[in-house]
Amino acid sequence: MQENNIFENENTSGENSSPEVKEIPETAGVVVPNVNYVQYIPYGFTPKTFEEKQGIRKAANVMSISLLLMLGISLLWSFVYIFVMLGLGFSYEKAVGILEDPAILQVLQIVLSAFLFTVPFIIVYKIGRYRISDLVPFEKPAKGDFLPLFLLGVSFCSFANIAVSYAGAIFEAFGINYEVDYGENPEGFFGFMLSLIATVIVPALVEEFACRGLLLGSLRKFGDGFAVLVSAIMFGIMHGNFEQMPFAFLVGLVLGFITVKSGTIWIAAAVHGFNNFISVFFDYFMDGFSMLVQNISYLIFLSFSLLVGILGICLLRKRDSEFFKFTPSDTETGEKRKYKLFFTTPLVIIFIIISVLESLVYLSKNFFEEEFLMYNYDSVAAGITTFIGIYLIVMLFACGVSLVLYILQGVGLYEMGKRLNLNNPWLSFVPFANVYALGRIAQRYIKRDGTQSAKFSVILLALYIAEIVLLIAFFIFFFVAIFAVIANAELAVETESEMVMSMFASFIPVIIFYFLLMAVAITYSVTYYVALWRVFAIYNNSNATLYLVLSIFFSFLAPIFLFVLRKNNPAFDYATRMGFPVIMPEAQPVEQPTNQE
Numbered sequence: 001m002q003e004n005n006i007f008e009n010e011n012t013s014g015e016n017s018s019p020e021v022k023e024i025p026e027t028a029g030v031v032v033p034n035v036n037y038v039q040y041i042p043y044g045f046t047p048k049t050f051e052e053k054q055g056i057r058k059a060a061n062v063m064s065i066s067l068l069l070m071l072g073i074s075l076l077w078s079f080v081y082i083f084v085m086l087g088l089g090f091s092y093e094k095a096v097g098i099l100e101d102p103a104i105l106q107v108l109q110i111v112l113s114a115f116l117f118t119v120p121f122i123i124v125y126k127i128g129r130y131r132i133s134d135l136v137p138f139e140k141p142a143k144g145d146f147l148p149l150f151l152l153g154v155s156f157c158s159f160a161n162i163a164v165s166y167a168g169a170i171f172e173a174f175g176i177n178y179e180v181d182y183g184e185n186p187e188g189f190f191g192f193m194l195s196l197i198a199t200v201i202v203p204a205l206v207e208e209f210a211c212r213g214l215l216l217g218s219l220r221k222f223g224d225g226f227a228v229l230v231s232a233i234m235f236g237i238m239h240g241n242f243e244q245m246p247f248a249f250l251v252g253l254v255l256g257f258i259t260v261k262s263g264t265i266w267i268a269a270a271v272h273g274f275n276n277f278i279s280v281f282f283d284y285f286m287d288g289f290s291m292l293v294q295n296i297s298y299l300i301f302l303s304f305s306l307l308v309g310i311l312g313i314c315l316l317r318k319r320d321s322e323f324f325k326f327t328p329s330d331t332e333t334g335e336k337r338k339y340k341l342f343f344t345t346p347l348v349i350i351f352i353i354i355s356v357l358e359s360l361v362y363l364s365k366n367f368f369e370e371e372f373l374m375y376n377y378d379s380v381a382a383g384i385t386t387f388i389g390i391y392l393i394v395m396l397f398a399c400g401v402s403l404v405l406y407i408l409q410g411v412g413l414y415e416m417g418k419r420l421n422l423n424n425p426w427l428s429f430v431p432f433a434n435v436y437a438l439g440r441i442a443q444r445y446i447k448r449d450g451t452q453s454a455k456f457s458v459i460l461l462a463l464y465i466a467e468i469v470l471l472i473a474f475f476i477f478f479f480v481a482i483f484a485v486i487a488n489a490e491l492a493v494e495t496e497s498e499m500v501m502s503m504f505a506s507f508i509p510v511i512i513f514y515f516l517l518m519a520v521a522i523t524y525s526v527t528y529y530v531a532l533w534r535v536f537a538i539y540n541n542s543n544a545t546l547y548l549v550l551s552i553f554f555s556f557l558a559p560i561f562l563f564v565l566r567k568n569n570p571a572f573d574y575a576t577r578m579g580f581p582v583i584m585p586e587a588q589p590v591e592q593p594t595n596q597e
Helices: 047-087 092-099 102-116 119-127 146-173 188-217 224-237 245-262 266-285 291-319 335-343 346-374 379-419 425-429 433-442 456-491 496-539 541-553 557-565
Strands: 021-023 031-033
Touching: 047 092, 047 102, 047 119, 047 188, 047 335, 047 346, 092 102, 102 119, 102 188, 119 188, 146 245, 146 266, 146 291, 188 224, 188 245, 188 266, 224 245, 224 335, 224 346, 245 266, 266 291, 335 346, 346 379, 346 557, 379 425, 379 433, 379 557, 425 433, 433 456, 433 496, 456 496, 496 541, 496 557, 541 557
Parallel strands: none
Antiparallel strands: 021 031
């Protein structure tokens, strides 16, 4: 059974009238016909529903990997910033103090937003063999579309802000002041322009490119209604805090609807930017007024939004009475089945869990701060308690992510081993033995010259055990050397030169074991990545090098790649990996014996 990987194109080629004859580029003069294979369809599926299942799973995986990368970078950038600043000679206090400047914060927000919503998404969707131009509609709005859809979007977003107020009221009812701290706004005309760029222009462009472009566009082939709802749910979840999730979900619905109906992301970007502009406007121009004046002004704005929204609906209904209905999809898969396929994809579940945990961390942080304000704690004790609480939450989060990645790797190796009929594929879930399982799969790789790979299973397991043994020995000899130095120092009967020689002699085993450990660790790493590349090449030869590079720089991606590649048909020999299947010679008919008189 051939099941498409998330990083493979779907078969869009037409019917072949006759087999082609191709020449293998690497072996001049050898020609083989291009043989068509018959795909096995599992029980309960038609060819079309099976293709739709694979497409939904692929879209879900690519979308989840993009969002997980974005989430990971957004969580880790502060550590990278501190590391870089310390390397440049700044103190920790100075590095943190720089970020307290509102103008610098706005510049940082511009850079982060522009990067997070473009680079990870473009890379992953390119790897997934999607064409960006096919997913993101950059066309100019049709004549007569912009004004009514813009008015509808502005009105809907204005009233969606009420969802944020209700969410905040619910938390306050339980004694939790759940407010997102966006920092102070920079002052002056320059500060206002900086806020416009950071809050209005950049987020509207890059978020619509990623969410109403790539995310929505990759799902539209399975139905516009399905694509709008799913992309809105993921857009809400990705905000990572319970206050913004309801608002982002509702905004995602209307912006997705506008994008589908207009065939372009520019109207949705304009609505998004205008909605953010209202927030900036009230922050800068209404902050000096009393709360009564601010409330009255906001009520006037809501009333105006309601009127323009009604006007937009009337204009759209006048032009097309069926405008607010989606075109029925030509899919055979039922609607409930589509949502089940998408939201039961493991990577989607992982992304949702991590986003909820992130929201809980923020919630617990606000809760702890409220508790400390209620009591007269000593500032040092309160700080230590807060640090311990946040540290435990972060460690719990890290352990959860590590466990999920370990399970994904185990499932991937188990499925691969099972499909290859290897003995004891359950070893993929056993510590130490999982590298042995990886090596057994890598051994099936056939090189270009026809020879088989080395015994990666035994080599990897031996190197891994040797690395652990050497690490334990290194620490044992290290502490022995420390105790020996302390003992000689307490005796204080030797000369200074003799003391130095004694200390050096005590650390000789430590130095030896250190270099042995480094040599074994480097050898193990090189062997592991060679084996990993060969596994990738067996299951997806065209992207094997790219997968390996990403796995080296982002080690958490290796288990994910192994998991998503587990269903692919393996290609062991060189010709098959290069797209030229080996053709077995036809069997000659056996002559039947005849009775001769």
